[in-house]
Amino acid sequence: MMLHKNKLGELYGKVGVGNQTMLGIMGNNRDISVGEIFMIYSQRDGHERVFFFRVLGLENYLRQVDDISRVAGTLMVEGDSYLSGIERNMLLSVDGRMLGYAEEKRGGWKFMSPRRLPDHLADVYRPIPGTSDVPVREMLSSQTDGEVYVGDLQVGEATLDVPVMIPSKFLPMHVGIFGSTGAGKSNLMMVLIKSIIDSNVDVLRGQKDKQPISAFCIDPHDEFAKGVDKYGIQSIIETMDQNTRSDVIGDFYYITTHKKATPREVKRYAKEIRVRWDEIRPRDVYSIFEFTPQMASFIDAQFNLNKEKWIAEILDLKEDPDGTPKGTLHAVQRRLRFLERSPIFVKDGSSILSDIFTAMETGRILVVNTSLMRDTEQFLLTTVVTRTLSDLRRALKSSGNLSDFERQGQMRLPAPFFASIKTKAKAFYGKGGSGDSASVRDPRDLPVILVTVEEAPSILNPELMRGRSVFKDISRQGRKFNMGLLVVSQQVSVLDNVILSQMNTEVNLRLGNEREIRSCIENASVNISGFENEFRVMSRGEALLTASYREMPLPVRIPLFDTVFEQEKGRYKGKKSRKSEKHVL
Amino acid sequence: MTSFSDFTETEYEMYLPRLREMESLISRAQILTNTVVHEELRKVSEYAALRNVLTSDLNPRYLLLDGGLAVFLHFRRKYPSMPSGFMLRELCTLARKEGVVLCGVSKNHTIPFAHRIAKMAQDVFGDGTKWFCLLPSKEDPGGGLHITEDRTYIPPVLAVPYLFSFSSDNRPSRIDFDRIWWLENVFVPNDPVATRENEKALFRDIEFMSRDARWYGYPVPLAMAHESCKLSYEDLRLAREICRDVRIEMGLERRKTDPPRADYNL
Secondary structure (H helix, E strand, O other): OOOOHHHOOEEEEEEEEEOOOEEEEEEEOOOOOOOOEEEEEEOHHHOOEEEEEEEEEEEEEEOOOOOHHHHHHHHHHOOOOEOOOOHHHEEEEEEEEEEEEEEEEOOEEEEEOOOOOOOOOOEEEEOOOOOOHHHHHHHOHHHHOOOEEEEEEEEOOEEEEEEEEEOHHHHHHOEEEEOOOOOOHHHHHHHHHHHHHHHHHHHHOOOOOOOOEEEEEEEOOOOOOOOOOOOOHHHHHHHOOHHHHHHHOOOOOEEEOOHHHOOHHHHOOEEEOOEEHHHOOHHHHHOOOOOOHHHHHHHHHHHHHHHHHHHHHHHHOOOOOOOOOOOHHHHHHHHHOHHHHOOOEEOOOOOOHHHHHHHHHOOOEEEEEOOOOOHHHHHHHHHHHHHHHHHHHHHHHOOOEHHHHHHHHHHHOOHHHHHHHHHHHHHHHEOOOOOOOOEEOOHHHOOEEEEEEOOHHHOOOHHHHHOOOHHHHHHHHHHHHOEEEEEEEOOOOOOOHHHHHHOOEEEEOOOOOHHHHHHHHHHOOOOOOOOHHHHHHOOOOEEEEEEOOOOOOEEEEOOOHHHHHHHHHHHHOOOHHHHHHHHHO | OOOHHHHOOOOOHHHHHHHHHHHHHOOOHHHOOHHHHHHHHHHHHHHHHHHHHHHOOOOOOEEEEEOOOOOOEOOOOOOEOOHHHHHHHHHHHHHHHHOOEEEEEEOOOOOOOHHHHHHHHHHHHOOOOOEEEEOOOOOOOOOOOHHHOOOOOOOOOOEEEEEEEOOOOOOOEEEEEEHHHHHHHOOOOOOHHHHHHHHHHHHHHHHHOOOEHHHOOOOHHHHHHHHHHOOOHHHHHHHHHHHHHHHHHOOOOOOOOOOHHHHOOO
16 A cells, blocks of 8 residues: 555544545545535455545535424424434534546656546545645646746635646647626736746756746736735746846836836836837738728738738728728728727837737746727737737748748738847847757747736637637647737636637636526536535635646646745745855856 | 254263153143244243343443243143243343343234223323333233233233333333232322332333434334344344355255245246
């Protein structure tokens, strides 16, 4: 026997009825809550296994009493009645789902989908924080490992010291964060940003042999930098020593519409969002507005005619050109007119797009304050950034050497923009030099790029995704370019099927209504049918993490950003040895 | 086992004379059907268990039996007609000696017009009252009840029966005491008030035993004993299964052991 059973937790009960999916356990009359995870030790046919079981329903059970209601009624009516020696007959009948089982193979634990059944009347253990953490961590390592920390494994109302992570290699297969208002999405985003920064710090210090992760994080309420309570991303930046800071965030991490309105300490790391009209392509606007075929062909014609100046030309036109159905121009102008009033989309002047590109290709985090933007501006910005980055990686993927890349880049990207980043791009993408003949790197060796899509239903809805949306390609092909979407939404039901079917990791927080719960369960990458009741009782900060590459749906408690920051703020200081080494040099 | 000769040369041979003597005392031999024999076996087993309790160091105050204390007698009323009768009387003597109150509780009391007695109690004392009612015999002061005149075993020989009800939801049950013990400990000659006080003290104890919400109105020890030894349909099914396995192991012919209704999916 390899496993110390007492390390699993306290002996709670025995397996009663059930099958490989659902089990009934008869257990002690303890204060059990829905959502708790039990471990069942089984040794059928000499195979030592630990099954994981999640409580979905509870029922009081009195041995030798068929009609509990009648007994309760008698206790109520007959004032002198008692129950003699009943304590030992008071049990809890626990129903729940089998999550899978762990089996030791070749010195390591392997986790399998529920396809076997625990032994007859097998012992059931209830994990105890502080005792069960290590064995659970080991047994579930294949289910919880990764680079990006999300939270800790939740067992009912308590958590075990078992960190739940998302592997960075699966980020390009898109992540969904679903939860109603107040479910904890903002805190989760901040925890994720911190995890990405932590992972990048480890990579830069050579502690992890992985690619860094870049993230373009939309912050619709401007709360990531300063935080909701005490600390924010700015606190992390300030805790870093000079070297770590310049390695991990470069010279800015915060981009905003109005730099002047930024708090002083954040301003040092802030840049203003400016995107020139000539960096916008027709596909970008197709991704955020619905256009009739006539309007789209009019825009395409104008783009072919005027290239990068297409927006300015359209907005300057006074009447429908020949051959264009009457009213088309006005309809298109009405949709594009917001660009004239927009503080961030400018006709000419400087642009931040090349800085965003540099940041994303060097493994950095960008917090994008969109609180002062209109919806359309936010959507267009996300679209332009996503399309620009993906087109560059697409150009890279289609090239054999840097000369090919230059050709591909010129073909796919707006000329002024490409001209401004060409040299840098060659430096990032070239393998062993930046000469034309130098071969190019595989996108999988470049940083993973994660782009947040906030209020996702506004742009990832079936109507827009039916057209020539930028996001349709990304959702299908992002993996090839090592680029993923982080889809944040209050609703699942209104998202397009293309994105839902391509999504491989979902963080399901508390949801608003039955329809969303149903959609969430249908969309989950692993079977979580039967978890309806769980969603109904979820609290703020609790989530169910499902991933196609994992067998087990993982209940996670997302800690408060302030808590994890306080626990780990020491890690951002560089090692002393490094400092002194620099001094000697 | 078909005859006494089967015992020869076994460890039971020494008991043969006593067995023959006992056989001679069984006066109901002519009606020994399977059911009667099974009932008798159950009774003697229970009495044997009871005897074990009385001779143990448990020292209970009360010893409760499921069923009445009736002893069927030879028609000339000289002695009990079955071995269980002898055992019960011997138990009564032993209980008296040990200071244990032996009582038999029967839910099926066979007392005529018990519901009328219950109704009268309800009318007099009100709803939800806990009551008991002595069913006197001809020997008691005031004589027996005319409703039991034609009933040979009500009251049972050498027993004192009471009807009682501790819950208005339940039909009344009967409880029997050993008459000799009753005469010594409850009945006070020429003093009905003192007798009633003794009865009340006795029933106060029994009533206190009967307040468990699971079996309200029925003594807990009997209820628990019933729960732990009753045969459920599932138990019977398992017993049939075991019986079938044993028959197969013994090489006996296969025989259906399920009840005949199972043949028709009933």
